[in-house]
Amino acid sequence: xxxxxxxxxxxxxxxxxxxxxxxxxxxxxxxxxxxxxxxxxxxxxxxxxxxxxxxxxxxxxxxxxxxxxxxxxxxxxxxxxxxxxxxxxxxxxxxxxxxxxxxxxxxxxxxxxxxxxxxxxxxxxxxxxxxxxxxxxxxxxxxxxxxxxxxxxxxxxxxxxxxxxxxxxxxxxxxxxxxxxxxxxxxxxxxxxxxxxxxxxxxxxxxxxxxxxxxxxxxxxxxxxxxxxxxxxxxxxxxxxxxxxxxxxxxxxxxxxxxxxxxxxxxxxxxxxxxxxxxxxxx
Amino acid sequence: xxxxxxxxxxxxxxxxxxxxxxxxxxxxxxxxxxxxxxxxxxxxxxxxxxxxxxxxxxxxxxxxxxxxxxxxxxxxxxxxxxxxxxxxxxxxxxxxxxxxxxxxxxxxxxxxxxxxxxxxxxxxxxxxxxxxxxxxxxxxxxxxxxxxxxxxxxxxxxxxxxxxxxxxxxxxxxxxxxxxxxxxxxxxxxxxxxxxxxxxxxxxxxxxxxxxxxxxxxxxxxxxxxxxxxxxxxxxxxxxxxxxxxxxxxxxxxxxxxxxxxxxxxxxxxxxxxxxxxxxxxxxxxx
Amino acid sequence: xxxxxxxxxxxxxxxxxxxxxxxxxxxxxxxxxxxxxxxxxxxxxxxxxxxxxxxxxxxxxxxxxxxxxxxxxxxxxxxxxxxxxxxxxxxxxxxxxxxxxxxxxxxxxxxxxxxxxxxxxxxxxxxxxxxxxxxxxxxxxxxxxxxxxxxxxxxxxxxxxxxxxxxxxxxxxxxxxxxxxxxxxxxxxxxxxxxxxxxxxxxxxxxxxxxxxxxxxxxxxxxxxxxxxxxxxxxxxxxxxxxxxxxxxxxxxxxxxxxxxxxxxxxxxxxxxxxxxxxxxxxxxxxxx
Numbered sequence: 129x130x131x132x133x134x135x136x137x138x139x140x141x142x143x144x145x146x147x148x149x150x151x152x153x154x155x156x157x158x159x160x161x162x163x164x165x166x167x168x169x170x171x172x173x174x175x176x177x178x179x180x181x182x183x184x185x186x187x188x189x190x191x192x193x194x195x196x197x198x199x200x201x202x203x204x205x206x207x208x209x210x211x212x213x214x215x216x217x218x219x220x221x222x223x224x225x226x227x228x229x230x231x232x233x234x235x236x237x238x239x240x241x242x243x244x245x246x247x248x249x250x251x252x253x254x255x256x257x258x259x260x261x262x263x264x265x266x267x268x269x270x271x272x273x274x275x276x277x278x279x280x281x282x283x284x285x286x287x288x289x290x291x292x293x294x295x296x297x298x299x300x301x302x303x304x305x306x307x308x309x310x311x312x313x314x315x316x317x318x319x320x321x322x323x324x325x326x327x328x329x330x331x332x333x334x335x336x337x338x339x340x341x342x343x344x345x346x347x348x349x350x351x352x353x354x355x356x357x358x359x360x361x362x363x364x365x366x367x368x369x370x371x372x373x374x375x376x377x378x379x380x381x382x383x384x385x386x387x388x389x390x391x392x393x394x395x396x397x398x399x400x401x402x403x404x405x406x407x408x409x410x411x
Numbered sequence: 412x413x414x415x416x417x418x419x420x421x422x423x424x425x426x427x428x429x430x431x432x433x434x435x436x437x438x439x440x441x442x443x444x445x446x447x448x449x450x451x452x453x454x455x456x457x458x459x460x461x462x463x464x465x466x467x468x469x470x471x472x473x474x475x476x477x478x479x480x481x482x483x484x485x486x487x488x489x490x491x492x493x494x495x496x497x498x499x500x501x502x503x504x505x506x507x508x509x510x511x512x513x514x515x516x517x518x519x520x521x522x523x524x525x526x527x528x529x530x531x532x533x534x535x536x537x538x539x540x541x542x543x544x545x546x547x548x549x550x551x552x553x554x555x556x557x558x559x560x561x562x563x564x565x566x567x568x569x570x571x572x573x574x575x576x577x578x579x580x581x582x583x584x585x586x587x588x589x590x591x592x593x594x595x596x597x598x599x600x601x602x603x604x605x606x607x608x609x610x611x612x613x614x615x616x617x618x619x620x621x622x623x624x625x626x627x628x629x630x631x632x633x634x635x636x637x638x639x640x641x642x643x644x645x646x647x648x649x650x651x652x653x654x655x656x657x658x659x660x661x662x663x664x665x666x667x668x669x670x671x672x673x674x675x676x677x678x679x680x681x682x683x684x685x686x687x688x689x690x691x692x693x694x695x696x697x698x
Numbered sequence: 699x700x701x702x703x704x705x706x707x708x709x710x711x712x713x714x715x716x717x718x719x720x721x722x723x724x725x726x727x728x729x730x731x732x733x734x735x736x737x738x739x740x741x742x743x744x745x746x747x748x749x750x751x752x753x754x755x756x757x758x759x760x761x762x763x764x765x766x767x768x769x770x771x772x773x774x775x776x777x778x779x780x781x782x783x784x785x786x787x788x789x790x791x792x793x794x795x796x797x798x799x800x801x802x803x804x805x806x807x808x809x810x811x812x813x814x815x816x817x818x819x820x821x822x823x824x825x826x827x828x829x830x831x832x833x834x835x836x837x838x839x840x841x842x843x844x845x846x847x848x849x850x851x852x853x854x855x856x857x858x859x860x861x862x863x864x865x866x867x868x869x870x871x872x873x874x875x876x877x878x879x880x881x882x883x884x885x886x887x888x889x890x891x892x893x894x895x896x897x898x899x900x901x902x903x904x905x906x907x908x909x910x911x912x913x914x915x916x917x918x919x920x921x922x923x924x925x926x927x928x929x930x931x932x933x934x935x936x937x938x939x940x941x942x943x944x945x946x947x948x949x950x951x952x953x954x955x956x957x958x959x960x961x962x963x964x965x966x967x968x969x970x971x972x973x974x975x976x977x978x979x980x981x982x983x984x985x986x987x
Contacts, residue, residue: 138882145793148785149802152856155849156805159812159820214715222712235720241970242723242963243910245937246730249959252944253729262494263450263479274722281719305705335813338912338937342944345450345479348460352446357479365815366913371453371602373609373626375823382816389811397804482945507949567836572921572942573754574951582755590753596838596920596932599942610827611836 160386167383170376176384180348180364190381192350196265196358197334199351200344203269204276204333205326211273212280212329213322217310219281220288240278247275248339256343263345264355271343272336276329283328287321287403288314320403324396331392334385337362361385445670450479451486451499452576453600454523454619455659459499461686462678470677474670480600483576490662491515496671498662501576501619514665520678521659522692524620524648525581526629528605533612537561539631539640542654545585548615551592556613568595569608569616577601580657581617620645621690648692659691730963734956741950746957752923752939754947759954761961763925767840767933768965770926771915772908774844775851780901782848783855784890787897790856791863792885810853818917821846826918835930838920844929846914851904858903862896863889895979902973906966912937936962 132140178189223229251271261267291314299309315322345357346367359367361381368378449459456478463476481489483500490498491512504517527545529535535556547553548566557563570591571578582591598604601622608616609626620643623629629643634654647653667675677683684693738746741759749760786806790799821842830837866889874884890897920932921942939958947955
């Protein structure tokens, strides 16, 4: 076997390494580029404001889909934040270092790894069937909450822990109860981090398809209550792509979806870097 | 607001939201509008949507009708459990299902032909198939278009997943005792199958009449082995010449009452059947 | 006094919130097992798990094809994603100048944010016809699924591997360079071995993500009930099995789908436990310098 000089093998390795980076970027560009280039031309105000038509044509817009998505996200956040934040506060401030806490953390870790379709099965068995919520935004939201709990708890806990200890000491020295410290000092200080956590969860919720596929019902009408069935943007992309031949519509909806996610990502990044700077500056 | 009251809020807010949600479960009619929920077969779904759009706009504006998919089995189960007002099924109801839901009432609102389709872009040089040839193709015994008089190309088979009402009807009426080959690509709905068949050259699949469009070509079928080739059209299905036709049913838990009854009566009436007749086979007079 | 009451109340409230996750996990296990075990009983454990025929109409409920299918697409994805991912991780951690890193890192994070349906859509519209054209077969294939999964799994491998490489104590690297090694020799013979627990964990986590993927799989694999002999053949994954048929199933068929869910859950639990152990080992290995 030919032995190469270290310099030469480094050069070869560099080619592969840069190649790897280039291919990764290429994949990204191809996917996002294709969707945006094909999809954006079909997006118009009309598209956003008219409801999808029935039948097999898949024509029409996505107004009801947008509304249903917003309902779903709203409901999910309202339920997720109290529970997730509460758990994060417990883990950051109250939890003793014992087995029980270890068990809770273990539960959160495991939950984080469960595939989305299993949450779908669970949601279908519990919320849709056993609790008789049927295919509805409510069932979808509750399922999403279960899916997102680990993310919300982890990120919020990090935000709360990031608050410098000096803050706590100062408040306690002034005679505050533990809860007062949390409510009046920690949470307000950690707020940007917590908001980042919420937005992160919203971002993940928007992408979700599999678990909503079997809990939301996929109907295309305008939802009138939390018990209406509905479709999210992701689901609509799926239905358009597979059910109808309207690939244009599917790509347009996908473009809307990607743009939304890009916006959410940027906001998250901005907020989190501001929060980190603020925390670093305070010590 | 007083901080003290606020601080009790964390779990109480959650409980309140959930309580409201549960309370909503009890309300079926909010204010002036009634909601009729429908779910089930993807074959019946388009005509159900067309019917409900027309009904909501021009017949009774106080009613909101929602149509969801899910498949024939979901339609039967949902109707039987009372989860939806009207279930949809694209096949006859099985005895086990009647055993489980003895109160199930079947409303035969339309009939539907099943077309054997191929993609419309490439030409397989075959326009007519006998039932036996179709059976052999789908069971994997014939694998090349040349064996049925067409181009020398492998036949790419598409079918529906098990549990589909359309597949059950197809197996009943065409396959007989043979099973569909394991080489077939399976899809969860009529629409998905049509998209797949339209996208792959030299393909074959079975599709509800209501889903036929310009992306797929339907074969004429010869039921007699040497008899006439009958085109896959609504007229031929109505006249009974086209051999593969199955019922489209709407199911209710017990006899329908109130707005649901009005809706179903309208569907079976002249106006409803006229809409059915656009893509499917009506069961009643259309004028 | 009011604030002590609130203090106590709050303590209980947050404690309850914390247990919710665990309760949800338990509930999931309970519900999935409740609806899945009857299938194991009726069909027989070995027949269900190792049966190679899935034909519910004929009362056959063997899920071996789906197990193999899931493993195939995951293996295919890892085959592509691991070299690419590690190369990219090395690039980000050691080789790239800051300017490039500023562009590349957000790009990788962006890949995470793309919904699986979009991957499935692009796969259906671009990849499947391309494979049909240039490689033959029907286009719907293990190859298509593997490529799609690679794109989805890459970010996980890249970011965790990059963190692991960075976490290697600087003294290792400095020592190696001081002895006259080139940067590549340092990377290959010092940094990578030191980071191998973390890299291993990233691969295992990526594997978990691949096995759990659903929507993209039902759009590009063809969902057939046969084994895929070549990468150009169609097949079905465990997740695809559930998603494609759950809407139409009732009775024992539905139970069999929940049983598929049980098998999937167990796979994931095993995979994640391995990942957790590997990550912990990585942390411990570096706390001595």
